[in-house]
């Protein structure tokens with residue numbers, strides 16, 4: 599593999615932080631090769647947001663009081679087109695990315711998404727294996743699209759579903775969307791083999807915690823893996839409060855009381871979910887304890903926003919503008935090697951570990967001063 603060093607003097611001035619631009623001028627970085635950050639964490643997982651729009655208004659992600667008809671979503675021209683996304687994906691894959699997750703907003707709202715999936719499905723990892731390509735969806739369009747997604751090369755899906763009770767779910771998505779239609783989407787994904795399907799449930803104490811057992815009952819023995827996620831303080835608009843977080847330990851305790859469970863090993867280093875299985879063979883469940891048990895020490899995820907900003911943490915307040923490099927700056931055109939070199943340098947400098955820092959601080963303390971964190975609907979979850 600080439601380790602060519604590309605000087606990127608002035609390449610990023612005005613696009614990234616002035617400190618980074620200064621660093622880049624003096625410390626060129628290899629355009630290819632595996633990367634580690636300041637905490638020795640590799641880059642393995644790239645999450646690409648393909649739209650900042652969603653047809654749901656879940657209060658923990660896109661509350662309707664903020665994301666209403668007056669909200670300025672990104673104009674079409676700001677969005678990375680599929681060629682630009684694929685070009686960046688290739689660069690990230692050459693730096694060690696093995697898994698790509700398409701997110702949003704709601705990714706299935708992006709027109710012709712299958713075309714992008716076909717482009718990604720042709721790529722192979724540094725080790726020559728197929729890329730692991732998946733997608734997180736609210737499943738509102740999944741029944742219609744499952745077959746074409748599968749045909750395009752998508753391997754599996756993660757579906758967000760916060761309750762089995764129709765009234766609670768309609769209230770949580772805030773657009774009156776019925777549970778039955780999500781279940782139809784999951785059924786279609788099962789049928790075409792977008793497997794294994796993961797079902798993500800964000801648990802908010804006092805809102806849907808009584809739905810944990812109905813969800814567990816429904817998805818046991820289906821092969822689909824229910825994952826219960828602690829309600830996180832992502833973004834700046836969801837009015838997060840610590841007392842609305844139900845710790846994963848309590849979630850497991852309540853499931854265990856009805857269906858005994860036992861822990862199982864992680865599939866790979868950096869897996870976000872802690873895995874459990876039903877002792878009676880009913881399958882697997884997972885908990886994602888972002889609030890009570892930070893997993894920053896293994897975090898190998900980068901996030902690319904819809905308009906091409908690279909974020910190094912879900913809780914970041916600032917991204918690095920890769921679109922400016924893709925589209926050129928002051929009539930300068932940047933090569934893949936130059937952009938790859940910039941990506942390498944950015945990852946090499948990464949020191950983000952928001953959840954760990956928050957866990958070590960009083961509940962009402964603010965990390966990063968008054969900086970406004972980016973919204974989850976903008977960079978994907």
Ligand code: SF4
Pocket residue numbers: 893894895897898899910911912913950951952953954
């Ligand atoms: S808080 Fe940031 S660094 Fe820590 S696990 Fe989450 S995304 Fe990774």
